[in-house]
Amino acid sequence: MLDIRYNESFKYGQLAHALAKLEFQEKTGTTDLGIPFRLFYNKAHDAMIALPKLDDTDLLEPIHLRRAEKTLEDRGVTDSATFFGLLREAGQKAA
Numbered sequence: 523m524l525d526i527r528y529n530e531s532f533k534y535g536q537l538a539h540a541l542a543k544l545e546f547q548e549k550t551g552t553t554d555l556g557i558p559f560r561l562f563y564n565k566a567h568d569a570m571i572a573l574p575k576l577d578d579t580d581l582l583e584p585i586h587l588r589r590a591e592k593t594l595e596d597r598g599v600t601d602s603a604t605f606f607g608l609l610r611e612a613g614q615k616a617a
Contacts, residue, residue: 532609535578537590538562539615540608541571544599550575562590569597 538548538560546562546569553559558575571590594600 530606530610532582532587532613533578534560534573534576534580534582536609536612537573537582537587538578539612540605541590543608544594544605546571564597564599567597567599569593569599 541562541564542548544564545566546564549561549563551559551561560573560575562571562573563569571593573586573589591602591605594605595602
């Protein structure tokens with residue numbers, strides 16, 4: 523069953539803000555094939571999330587949202603409820 527949170531729309535900027543609150547550092551780069559990416563890394567938890575480099579105003583794809591959520595849970599950074607709370611908080615600040 524699909525979780526109701528995945529019916530919400532979040533933007534890449536909200537994700538970047540939420541991850542920054544969780545002490546992730548952001549870097550950008552380009553793969554050997556010339557594909558731009560955004561890399562978020564939390565050294566304390568050895569957690570890394572690599573995503574396509576899109577604008578902060580672009581909508582976050584559900585697969586990327588799930589990748590971030592799963593990494594945060596698997597690495598013990600935070601739980602889903604806190605993560606989605608940070609995303610919503612970022613959206614309210616942007617509004």
